[in-house]
Amino acid sequence: MKGFTILIVEDDTMIGGLLQKILQREGYEVRWKKDGAGIWNELRHIDLVIMDIMLPGEDGYQLTQKIKNAGLNIPVLFLSARQDIDSKLQGLTLGEDYLVKPFDPRELLLRMQKMLNHTYGTFxxxxxxxxxxxxxxxxxxxxxxxxxxxxxxxxxxxxxxxxxxxxxxxxxxxxxxxxxxxxxxxxxxxxxxxxxxxxxxxxxxxxxxxxxxxxxxxxxxxx
Incomplete structure (x- = not known):
């Protein structure tokens, strides 16, 4: 939906590029980082984060915990190849949703829309x-x-x-x-x-x- 800004934190170039194209086609403004080092100056402009777990440096769980500890009310959707229940439960505890790779773009977009509506209301x-x-x-x-x-x-x-x-x-x-x-x-x-x-x-x-x-x-x- 036009008007929302999405941050992708994903080190896989192919997946990051695919996500960027999908979201831009839907009218979102998109910012993409390959690790957590450069996200902190971005967050005050971000409405939703799509977070990989396995990242260089701090992993997605650690980054999300820092976002929440900073009091930032930004929903986080984990997008990960990890399918085990422990990873899913940890992701759902720290963030708002968890989607396993490979994913159907339609499911990703629907989950995102529900998260945005829940956080910001229906506009x-x-x-x-x-x-x-x-x-x-x-x-x-x-x-x-x-x-x-x-x-x-x-x-x-x-x-x-x-x-x-x-x-x-x-x-x-x-x-x-x-x-x-x-x-x-x-x-x-x-x-x-x-x-x-x-x-x-x-x-x-x-x-x-x-x-x-x-x-x-x-x-x-x-x-």
Whole structure:
């Protein structure tokens, strides 16, 4: 899924290259390391790690333990030729999932998607935005770029989102946000302008001004 960044830690060039092609074809951003030495500067940008066990230097178990000890909430999927139950149990204890090589790419992708959904929630994509309606969060172009709304801006955005592809009049906004206050029509325009600026929608293709009627959040926009 576009927007997620995956780190592959795999010393086998053929397997690492295959994984990279599979994931890039699915729209993931991919980073690949052949051992654990260079991963620490990468981790703050990573959403999921695909970890081999047999690696030069520290093995995959040791690296995963360090990731968890550092308090990083990054799911780890072990991808290993080891098929014995002890290896599987250790992997499932340290990480979130374990898949044996050789693997079917469809199974890998499904396991990854379930792990990402469990960790980050289910997102809807609108243009460059990723929207987590359950947690009321919006990400701009990637999951490390959360849009920092004020409380009012967040309410306005998700009010539009909950009624997406429908026109909301200014009276709708007043009834929802300020039912007992004097209705200064310009205040809605000001807040919408601020929301648009924060989601890089200055042209109003996502939050569209329907002249004489109100505003509409479009799920399909022209690029």
């Amino acid at each position: 809807m994509q609108i243009n460059h935005l990723y929207i987590d309606a359950e947690r009321k969060k919006v990400f701009n172009g990637g999951f490390h770029q959360e849009v920092m709304f004020t409380a009012t801006e967040r309410k306005i955005f998700f009010y539009l989102y909950e009624h997406r592809d429908r026109i909301l009049t200014k009276d709708h906004f007043f009834d929802y946000l300020w039912p007992l206050e004097e209705r200064n029509q310009n205040i809605i325009n000001v807040h919408i302008k601020k929301v648009r600026a924060k989601i890089d929608d200055n042209e109003g293709s996502i939050i569209q001004n329907i002249y004489g009627e109100g505003y509409r959040l479009n799920t399909c926009t022209k690029k």
